[in-house]
Amino acid sequence: MTGRSGFNFLELAAVNESAAFNRMADFEVVSTGDGYAEIGMAWRDDFTQYVGHLHAGLIAALLDTACGFAAATVVGAVTASHFSMNCLRPATGRHFLAKGTMLRAGRRQIFARAELFAGDEEGEMLLVATGETVLVPTGA
Amino acid sequence: MTGRSGFNFLELAAVNESAAFNRMADFEVVSTGDGYAEIGMAWRDDFTQYVGHLHAGLIAALLDTACGFAAATVVGAVTASHFSMNCLRPATGRHFLAKGTMLRAGRRQIFARAELFAGDEEGEMLLVATGETVLVPTGA
């Protein structure tokens, strides 16, 4: 329908490696599917805000990346023009997993949303934030 | 009205220093006023996304911090439960300045919005993104 071709797991891992911030933050492409992507990150003491929780910028980065990569599995390279998130609980834990799902790929805009889970020592995952994006294809 | 006391410039500079991510990203409290705050950051090559623009996570971090600090000048410590942003143009430049304004301080929620400007070599500042937050007082 869109005439654009999506990225597979290896291509998205390469895109992830090509982004300096993603490398610096050690973002990992955990899994991808058709309109779906999971991005993982381990806890980092230097990524906290003033009370010691994960900084809003990192919550946003994880949710936005999961949305963008979910869309990229269907339409290739995209960039977000709108991003929003709700922070349901303090973002603390041993590691984080953002699960992105594409909702709709239009000709000019793609819609995706994501959920961010924080995992503790026992491996229990708790939903800490949700996000959604409006993306535009970049043709890259 | 709220019975809470706001932070002055020096107190906000100390809050900024107390946040590990803000130190790592070299965020600077440029100025503060009554319900107003400006946060600056110099360009960093390691903060880019895959096409070399400033990463959405950093755009969010700057806008969110400007909103939170603007609110903190009036009500003290806050944390964002909702954040949203629109990316109007590619975020590139020599340095960035986020200007936050508090719109309303209710008893349970505070509303603020911010604008992110990118500056080039000639010092010209261009609006690249806007953001808004819903904040709750943390009583810290």
Added chain:
Amino acid sequence: MTGRSGFNFLELAAVNESAAFNRMADFEVVSTGDGYAEIGMAWRDDFTQYVGHLHAGLIAALLDTACGFAAATVVGAVTASHFSMNCLRPATGRHFLAKGTMLRAGRRQIFARAELFAGDEEGEMLLVATGETVLVPTGA
């Protein structure tokens, strides 16, 4: 956890009847569950925008009501301080169904999201918009 008691189906139907706009628009509480609510509305020719699709105000009203009623099943009376929506497709059809889900009930804020489906003559339902809210308990 919250110490507040939620509304059941009959109570929500009564809340729906007590709202003048909901009566005027013929909103119907279709079903409710624990943290879940469905709101239905038939197509109305006088609810269109300038190209003949359902007006954004009605899309918002349906999504916002589904979010609020989903939350009300758990925490009772609420009001939205933040609402956002993405319009995935033109909102046309014979009838509309908004499905709201509560994501998290904190002490001061409740988070919910909703999906709006449009149904055609064959009864096929198509996702046309998504929305999310930040709500505060009103204690009513």
Added chain:
Amino acid sequence: MTGRSGFNFLELAAVNESAAFNRMADFEVVSTGDGYAEIGMAWRDDFTQYVGHLHAGLIAALLDTACGFAAATVVGAVTASHFSMNCLRPATGRHFLAKGTMLRAGRRQIFARAELFAGDEEGEMLLVATGETVLVPTGA
């Protein structure tokens, strides 16, 4: 830059008249400028939610229309793909005025934001809500 031509006051008043919902709600185009539009509406007892304030759907409709018409003064016909709003205070009053401002007209997306004011008997106007949109040109 965009190659599209904007609507003037009379053309926007005609667009407003062509929308069934805007007619039903008695929306009025109060003024327009370059990237700017004001939409007015008188209080209506049948537009309330369950505690008697203006319904969120009407708040959204006013903010969304002000954003869209502000953009239309520059680029012509548009439709919103994303809308969000923050409700700062209960929306009550004798009449309402939504002031929309276009922030940026890109080739594929236009960004606008709006503020909703409620006026009392003395003519005092109070900011009750803010909103923002991502719009796409419809070429109509």
